[in-house]
Amino acid sequence: MSTTIKATAAGAVLALTLSVAYADDSVPENTVRIGMYYVHYHSSADDISGPYVPTGLNLSVEDVETLYLAYVRRLSEHFDLELAAGWPPLTKTEGRGPATLGSVPYNGQVISTARWFAPTLLLNYKFFDDSHAWRPYVGVGVNYANFYDRRSTAAGNAASGGPTSISLPVSVGVAGTVGMAYHLKGPWSLFLSYSASVVKSKLTADTAGVERTTDISFGPRALVFAGGYSF
Amino acid sequence: MSGIRGPFYSAVAVILLTACGSNSTTSEVATSTARGTLIESPPLRIASLDAAAFTAQLSATATGQELLELAGTPTCGVDFYYVQYWTVGGANEAATATGALMVPTGTGASCSGPRPIVMYAHGTTTDKTFNIADITNTSNTQGALIAALFAAQGYIVVAPNYAGYDTSSLSYHPFLNGEQQSKDMIDALTAARTALPLTLAAATSDNGQLFITGYSEGGYVAMATHKALQIAGETVTASAPASGPYVLSAFFDAVFYGDVNIGSTEFTPLITTSYQRAYGNIYSATTDIYEPAYATGIDTLLPSTTPIDTLFEEGKLPETALFSSTPPVTGNAVLDAALAVPKNPIFALGFGASNLINNDYRLSYVLDAVAHPDGAAPVPQPGLPLPAGPTNTLRIAAGLNDMRSWAPHAPMLLCGGDQDPTVFFSLNTGTMQAFWAAAGVPAEVVTVLDVNAAVAPHDPFAAAKVGFQTTEAEILASQGQTAAVESYHATVLPFCIAAARGFFSQF
Numbered sequence: 001m002s003t004t005i006k007a008t009a010a011g012a013v014l015a016l017t018l019s020v021a022y023a024d025d026s027v028p029e030n031t032v033r034i035g036m037y038y039v040h041y042h043s044s045a046d047d048i049s050g051p052y053v054p055t056g057l058n059l060s061v062e063d064v065e066t067l068y069l070a071y072v073r074r075l076s077e078h079f080d081l082e083l084a085a086g087w088p089p090l091t092k093t094e095g096r097g098p099a100t101l102g103s104v105p106y107n108g109q110v111i112s113t114a115r116w117f118a119p120t121l122l123l124n125y126k127f128f129d130d131s132h133a134w135r136p137y138v139g140v141g142v143n144y145a146n147f148y149d150r151r152s153t154a155a156g157n158a159a160s161g162g163p164t165s166i167s168l169p170v171s172v173g174v175a176g177t178v179g180m181a182y183h184l185k186g187p188w189s190l191f192l193s194y195s196a197s198v199v200k201s202k203l204t205a206d207t208a209g210v211e212r213t214t215d216i217s218f219g220p221r222a223l224v225f226a227g228g229y230s231f
Numbered sequence: 232m233s234g235i236r237g238p239f240y241s242a243v244a245v246i247l248l249t250a251c252g253s254n255s256t257t258s259e260v261a262t263s264t265a266r267g268t269l270i271e272s273p274p275l276r277i278a279s280l281d282a283a284a285f286t287a288q289l290s291a292t293a294t295g296q297e298l299l300e301l302a303g304t305p306t307c308g309v310d311f312y313y314v315q316y317w318t319v320g321g322a323n324e325a326a327t328a329t330g331a332l333m334v335p336t337g338t339g340a341s342c343s344g345p346r347p348i349v350m351y352a353h354g355t356t357t358d359k360t361f362n363i364a365d366i367t368n369t370s371n372t373q374g375a376l377i378a379a380l381f382a383a384q385g386y387i388v389v390a391p392n393y394a395g396y397d398t399s400s401l402s403y404h405p406f407l408n409g410e411q412q413s414k415d416m417i418d419a420l421t422a423a424r425t426a427l428p429l430t431l432a433a434a435t436s437d438n439g440q441l442f443i444t445g446y447s448e449g450g451y452v453a454m455a456t457h458k459a460l461q462i463a464g465e466t467v468t469a470s471a472p473a474s475g476p477y478v479l480s481a482f483f484d485a486v487f488y489g490d491v492n493i494g495s496t497e498f499t500p501l502i503t504t505s506y507q508r509a510y511g512n513i514y515s516a517t518t519d520i521y522e523p524a525y526a527t528g529i530d531t532l533l534p535s536t537t538p539i540d541t542l543f544e545e546g547k548l549p550e551t552a553l554f555s556s557t558p559p560v561t562g563n564a565v566l567d568a569a570l571a572v573p574k575n576p577i578f579a580l581g582f583g584a585s586n587l588i589n590n591d592y593r594l595s596y597v598l599d600a601v602a603h604p605d606g607a608a609p610v611p612q613p614g615l616p617l618p619a620g621p622t623n624t625l626r627i628a629a630g631l632n633d634m635r636s637w638a639p640h641a642p643m644l645l646c647g648g649d650q651d652p653t654v655f656f657s658l659n660t661g662t663m664q665a666f667w668a669a670a671g672v673p674a675e676v677v678t679v680l681d682v683n684a685a686v687a688p689h690d691p692f693a694a695a696k697v698g699f700q701t702t703e704a705e706i707l708a709s710q711g712q713t714a715a716v717e718s719y720h721a722t723v724l725p726f727c728i729a730a731a732r733g734f735f736s737q738f
Contacts, residue, residue, distance in 0.1 A: 007617075052365060052367050054367065101278070102277050102280045102284060103279050103308065105282050161276035161278075161312075162273050162431065163258055163273065168401040208271035208274055208313070209258065209271045209315070
């Protein structure tokens, strides 16, 4: 774990410890949110390397939309701890490079898919006080991304040369957010936020024992629109 | 903390429940190490080219255009598969090896459904990383040749890299070991037949016809494979060994007498290592055969990941000097004349100051050849028999692997060029033809093609002859005699393999 992530995690724990003691009992301490994630991947990858791979073969990741779920614990008037996660979206990876590999279509073909289990723990600082309906906030935290149901598509198998397994190790990286909360009435609120996370992994495709690899940075940027219920 | 525990864990639990699921799998890896077992199933397809794309790729380079002219425009696409299989080494030890399976594709009638198989045995290479399946490698000229000549014309091609090359688990190459190399070919064929219905081109299947061809070392291997399959009672439709050293005993004797072939300093370490590993009695120490300057490490030198020119530059091998330019003197005038540096300038290239084989070993070999002469050389004897009772272990090993041990039942084309300075045509091809004639093999079974011979009326091999002779004349005119001689063996290759296709097409 990097020094930055360790410091962020330690800060979150310290803030939690300090602020629970001073939480105002008259304000609901828990909020659940539900809404939509609109995820744009600002991805970049090294060219794929390995046996029988021509130069200039690369990847990109298609944008996704998915359900946003979060639990928020009020720590104090100005601090919240947010555990956010999207309903694991099916993320599609496209080939980038030559139009064909031999006679096999490549550029623009969806060559693999994976679902992401990617919760993010954020310590948010809210501006203004509890009397304000509009409360902008900023947050910093840690993202954990686990990629599962990893599959090479038929197009991917054709490009790779046969049935292919995909390995994509877990990523842990820094996450940040800016957002705006609006208190509607009673326990109900609306939220709009924009988040960015560092999600890096090493993609390894194994076809008949031949491995091709690339280091990939997914660079997810997530726009969230959600409603919340506090209790 | 108690207030946070319930909802927090519930949220995590909801999310974790969604994180279950399997990942797609790759090929299965065989657990058996039995001969002919396909290791990765299905095999990797390295590349897939339809007929138009293959034509376009060949048209893009000058050598590709020459190949198109020789092979004709592809009528089928070709899928190139990388096959890994279990075989054995020279001492019958289990070993992995790799090779190519090239499958014709496309909608043409000759491109799918039941198709004939051609096995191709490649020529000698010192490059340990050699992989004939890797059509993405522009230096893989033999792979491109057989793809264009056979696969793109509707033949399924099986071409092993040989044990000891590419990712083979064998640490050496069983060079010119007829028993091992025929097993290697047959094991590659078995694995390829297993792989074929599992490929992405599964519409193409084996029609039961089996053709075998190969060049140089591969010519020898093709003949050894024909022999082994025939003995095993397996189908061989026809074969076409080309420019192979079939008559190993006589060929080695000729070299030790002084007719040193081009490439001998590369072939010799491959031979001694191969036979030492198989029989264990070629030498007690490498210095028994080799000069001290080269003896250390020569048993593991070839094949190598280091380019052969670099090995020459580093002094690991002499480029041409197999024997000393100061040959041994015995006092026997006839023998001393035989051991002297020959007047033939090509053979004389095999003599120098920094020679590979020491004089003592050369003399002991030649004395054994004098005492137990081969029936094919230097003086042909009736029936061209192998030597009787040789004592030199290298000569014994050569005799064990010499092809004067069988006669074909299925049709065979023996192709080569009569001026070949690397694998002597008359001594090898001519001897086999005469040996089989003397053994009563019907003349129609064995056809001999010398691509350097004059074109006869209605000559079925006119194209191969004209093509070779035109190319050789162009090299002579543009690069000179030395280049023409040095490249002669390689120049014959495509024309003999093209002739093999024509020969096979009649069955």
